[in-house]
Amino acid sequence: MHCLECSAELERLDHHHLQHCCGLTLQEYAIRHHMPLDLLLSTEQINGIESTNDYVTLSDKPSSRAQTLLSALRLSQSIQQQGEFSVIEHGVRRLEQLLCYLQCLRQYGFQFRQEYSYDDNSHRVIAKNRLKTPSDSLLDTMPAALDHVLFSAVLLAEVGEFHAGYVFLRLPKNVAADDYIEGLRNNFQIRCIALDAVLGPNKGLNHGASQEKAGAVKQLYRTESLEDAHRLLKLVEPELTLIPCASERFYADVPVAMISKELVFDSAHFISDHPGKCENLHGGRYNLQVKIEGRIDPLDGFVIDYGYLKSVVKHRVIDQLDHQTLNYVNCDLAWRSSTELLNVFIWEQLIDYLPGLLEVQTYETTQSYCVYRGPKLEDMQAVEANFPLKYFSNQDLGRSSLRKLLDDNPTKKLQLVND
Numbered sequence: 207m208h209c210l211e212c213s214a215e216l217e218r219l220d221h222h223h224l225q226h227c228c229g230l231t232l233q234e235y236a237i238r239h240h241m242p243l244d245l246l247l248s249t250e251q252i253n254g255i256e257s258t259n260d261y262v263t264l265s266d267k268p269s270s271r272a273q274t275l276l277s278a279l280r281l282s283q284s285i286q287q288q289g290e291f292s293v294i295e296h297g298v299r300r301l302e303q304l305l306c307y308l309q310c311l312r313q314y315g316f317q318f319r320q321e322y323s324y325d326d327n328s329h330r331v332i333a334k335n336r337l338k339t340p341s342d343s344l345l346d347t348m349p350a351a352l353d354h355v356l357f358s359a360v361l362l363a364e365v366g367e368f369h370a371g372y373v374f375l376r377l378p379k380n381v382a383a384d385d386y387i388e389g390l391r392n393n394f395q396i397r398c399i400a401l402d403a404v405l406g407p408n409k410g411l412n413h414g415a416s417q418e419k420a421g422a423v424k425q426l427y428r429t430e431s432l433e434d435a436h437r438l439l440k441l442v443e444p445e446l447t448l449i450p451c452a453s454e455r456f457y458a459d460v461p462v463a464m465i466s467k468e469l470v471f472d473s474a475h476f477i478s479d480h481p482g483k484c485e486n487l488h489g490g491r492y493n494l495q496v497k498i499e500g501r502i503d504p505l506d507g508f509v510i511d512y513g514y515l516k517s518v519v520k521h522r523v524i525d526q527l528d529h530q531t532l533n534y535v536n537c538d539l540a541w542r543s544s545t546e547l548l549n550v551f552i553w554e555q556l557i558d559y560l561p562g563l564l565e566v567q568t569y570e571t572t573q574s575y576c577v578y579r580g581p582k583l584e585d586m587q588a589v590e591a592n593f594p595l596k597y598f599s600n601q602d603l604g605r606s607s608l609r610k611l612l613d614d615n616p617t618k619k620l621q622l623v624n625d
């Protein structure tokens with residue numbers, strides 16, 4: 207076999223050779239030279255089983271830095287149990303991030319492995335980059351004297367995302383996560399809000415369900431405002447910029463793209479006070495296109511995972527409108543369920559979850575559609591209750607002095623005058 211990096215003639219291309227010749231892993235070599243990974247592997251390298259005997263037991267107490275790193279990885283649930291091992295796993299694009307952790311985590315006996323297995327779903331051999339240690343090595347870890355900056359930086363590196371200037375965090379739904387969010391608010395004046403958890407387990411904006419096995423239910427948090435995101439990124443900057451890959455996600459200058467998801471729903475509606483056919487109850491199929499603009503995340507090549515986009519639109523919009531009479535969904539649509547006001551309603555349902563929302567486009571028929579570009583999230587936060595949809599829900603409605611005339615009785619008035 208011929209090494210495409212150094213041109214050496216080899217019996218077999220293996221990690222040992224690559225490490226000395228170019229520093230790539232077999233998976234990276236396969237990707238760089240666009241060849242199937244299977245071609246580089248011998249059958250005994252696939253689905254191998256490892257013994258904990260290959261790992262050394264360390265006697266020194268881990269440093270407080272290593273303890274902080276481990277605590278953050280635990281809160282983000284980045285450490286999985288696999289047989290007798292505790293494992294931290296990331297994709298090929300985040301190898302350097304794993305190796306950065308490994309500098310510290312060797313104190314817990316962690317070692318790097320690239321492991322290959324035959325995947326029954328995709329019918330091909332896949333590679334996993336893992337830091338592994340026998341689970342026994344993590345048993346008697348003392349509670350750490352936490353370095354808050356490092357702790358938050360690792361959390362962002364593991365479960366943080368950056369969209370339209372807002373930081374999103376996908377944390378487990380438990381007391382430790384609640385305490386962390388509370389601590390951010392109390393100690394650093396960084397406010398985060400919990401977004402509806404109905405999005406399902408493990409879903410973040412760039413983490414569709416497909417990427418992960420079913421696990422504990424996660425809670426998606428978003429920094430409340432742009433200033434909160436700014437404060438958080440400033441807090442973690444000294445540490446986050448040192449974590450390869452993760453720092454790219456938050457600080458790199460990357461190109462921007464627009465993505466769009468199309469969904470349909472069937473609804474009935476009628477338009478009040480309208481001298482036309484539409485004042486009659488009628489139904490149809492609406493075609494909705496939701497467009498998001500944002501940075502292309504260098505770690506996964508997405509603006510937002512289409513799966514997340516679909517699940518947000520489905521949960522926040524489709525589930526409310528599909529097979530409903532639009533006039534009974536919302537009080538302002540009750541008056542006039544035009545595509546224009548429908549788009550305003552849809553915008554308001556989505557903007558908290560999708561701050562990169564660029565445009566909502568709704569086709570009522572194939573020939574009639576409306577495009578709406580609403581206010582940005584930060585602008586909506588600044589001027590609450592100023593939108594066209596707020597007329598009938600406004601509590602001031604009904605309080606004008608003119609309303610006295612609603613109960614006006616001319617006969618009664620005449621009598622009063624005569625008296």
Ligand SMILES: [Zn+2]
Pocket residue numbers: 209210211212213214223224227228
């Ligand atoms: Zn070589």
